[in-house]
Amino acid sequence: MNTPYGHLSYCSNIHPGENWDEHFAVLQNSIPQIKAEVCPDAPMGIGLRLANQASIDLSINEHFSSFKNWLAENNCYVFTMNGFPFGNFHHTIVKDMVHAPDWTTQERTDYTIRLFELLAELLPENLQEGGISTSPLSYRFWWATDELLEQATIKATGNMISVVEALIELHKKTGKLLHLDIEPEPDGILENSDEFIHWYNNYLLPIGIKQLQSKGLSTEEATEAIKNHIQLCYDVCHFAVGFEKPVKVLEKLNANQLKVGKIQISSALKVDFSENAEEKLNEIAQYNEPTYLHQVVAKKNDGSYIKFPDLNEAITNFSNEINSWRVHFHVPLFLEQYGLLSSTQKDIVDVLDIHKEKPFTQHLEIETYTWGVLPKEFQAPLNESIIREIKWVKGVL
Structure with a gap:
C-alpha cells in the first residue's frame, strides 16, 4: 500500500511454491x-518472490496475462521483488545454498534479468x-583462499554490470528506473556497510565504468547508471x-552518495548473557533448527566480536567471555521479548524514525519468513x- 513514507508490503517468500502455479x-x-x-x-502492494522456475513459468504469456488480470481485479500491484533465493526455500534444507547459484554464474545473471523484465x-x-533484492555476491566460505575470494568478487561484479546494461536498455524501452538492491548478510562476501561501500568504490565502479565505456558511455554516464541501477x-x-x-x-552511505533501494523490515534475536546465561542458552537452543542459516555475532566482555557460521556452533563454543549475541533468525516484528530472550525490534523503530524524518527510499518490505520453524x-x-x-509497521509509521 502507498503510505506517506513509501510503498509498504510483505515479501511473498513467506509462502511456498517454487513453480508459478503453486505460488500463485x-x-x-x-x-x-x-x-x-x-x-x-486502497490498492495493496505485493513484494513478489519468484523462484527461478516460477520466473520461467510466469514469462509464458498466458500465465502473465492471468496474473495481471488477477492483480487488477483484486486492486493489487507489484512494486518490488525478492531475487535472493534462486531455488527451493521451503520444506527443504536451505542453509548456505540460499546463495546458490551465486553471482559468479550465468544462471544467477539470467535469472535476475528475467525478473527485471517481468517487473518492468x-x-x-x-x-x-x-527494485529487486539479491544475494551479496556469494557465500564467503565457498572460497578457500583470499585469491579465490578476490577472483569470485571480480567475476560476480562483472556479471552485475551485465545486469546494469540490461537495465539501461529497459529504461530506454519502458521509462522505468529499475535497481538491483544488494543485501549484505553475515558470511556473504559483502557482510556489512563497510564491506558494501568498499566493494562499491573499489570494485563495482572501476569494473563497471570500464565495462560500460566499452558500450559507448562516458565516465560520467557510466557512474550515474551504476549508482541508479545498483x-x-x-x-x-x-x-x-x-x-x-x-x-x-546511513551517514556512511550518504557520505559516499550511495542509494538505498529498499528497506527490508526484519528483526533478529538478541541475547544478553550478563545474567541467567545457562537458562538463556537452553532457551535459544529451541531456535537451532535445520532449515535456514542462523549466523551469530557475539560481543565479548572486552568489546571485541567473534562470529559463528550457525547457531549450533555458537552454542557449542559458548564461554563466560561472551557478553551478548545477535542471531540471524527473522523473528516476528511485533514482539520485543521471547521469554528470556529479546529481539532487535528497536533497530526497526530507529530505522523507520530516520526514514520518517528524511525518507531515503520508496520501498518498504516486511520480511519474516521463519513462521514454520519458530x-x-x-x-x-x-x-x-x-x-x-x-498493522504494527503502519503503527510505527
Missing part, C-alpha cells in the same frame, strides 16, 4: 484476506521505479546482527501473523 495458488488464497484487513479501500511489465503505469537493500535484521547502528550506516508458542495462523506485522 497461495497468493490467491492469502492476499484477499490480508488486504481486507490492512487496506480494504508488472509495475503500474503510475510507478516509474522498481543500490543497497537495508535488511534491518542483518545490520542489527552485525551490531551496526542505523544512523551510522518455537510452537510463537506460531499462529500465517495470514493472521502477516496482518499483525503489517
Whole structure:
C-alpha cells in the first residue's frame, strides 16, 4: 500500500511454491484476506518472490496475462521483488545454498534479468521505479583462499554490470528506473556497510565504468547508471546482527552518495548473557533448527566480536567471555521479548524514525519468513501473523 513514507508490503517468500502455479495458488488464497484487513479501500502492494522456475513459468504469456488480470481485479500491484533465493526455500534444507547459484554464474545473471523484465511489465503505469533484492555476491566460505575470494568478487561484479546494461536498455524501452538492491548478510562476501561501500568504490565502479565505456558511455554516464541501477537493500535484521547502528550506516552511505533501494523490515534475536546465561542458552537452543542459516555475532566482555557460521556452533563454543549475541533468525516484528530472550525490534523503530524524518527510499518490505520453524508458542495462523506485522509497521509509521 502507498503510505506517506513509501510503498509498504510483505515479501511473498513467506509462502511456498517454487513453480508459478503453486505460488500463485497461495497468493490467491492469502492476499484477499490480508488486504481486507490492512487496506480494504486502497490498492495493496505485493513484494513478489519468484523462484527461478516460477520466473520461467510466469514469462509464458498466458500465465502473465492471468496474473495481471488477477492483480487488477483484486486492486493489487507489484512494486518490488525478492531475487535472493534462486531455488527451493521451503520444506527443504536451505542453509548456505540460499546463495546458490551465486553471482559468479550465468544462471544467477539470467535469472535476475528475467525478473527485471517481468517487473518492468508488472509495475503500474503510475510507478516509474522498481527494485529487486539479491544475494551479496556469494557465500564467503565457498572460497578457500583470499585469491579465490578476490577472483569470485571480480567475476560476480562483472556479471552485475551485465545486469546494469540490461537495465539501461529497459529504461530506454519502458521509462522505468529499475535497481538491483544488494543485501549484505553475515558470511556473504559483502557482510556489512563497510564491506558494501568498499566493494562499491573499489570494485563495482572501476569494473563497471570500464565495462560500460566499452558500450559507448562516458565516465560520467557510466557512474550515474551504476549508482541508479545498483543500490543497497537495508535488511534491518542483518545490520542489527552485525551490531551496526542505523544512523551510522546511513551517514556512511550518504557520505559516499550511495542509494538505498529498499528497506527490508526484519528483526533478529538478541541475547544478553550478563545474567541467567545457562537458562538463556537452553532457551535459544529451541531456535537451532535445520532449515535456514542462523549466523551469530557475539560481543565479548572486552568489546571485541567473534562470529559463528550457525547457531549450533555458537552454542557449542559458548564461554563466560561472551557478553551478548545477535542471531540471524527473522523473528516476528511485533514482539520485543521471547521469554528470556529479546529481539532487535528497536533497530526497526530507529530505522523507520530516520526514514520518517528524511525518507531515503520508496520501498518498504516486511520480511519474516521463519513462521514454520519458530518455537510452537510463537506460531499462529500465517495470514493472521502477516496482518499483525503489517498493522504494527503502519503503527510505527
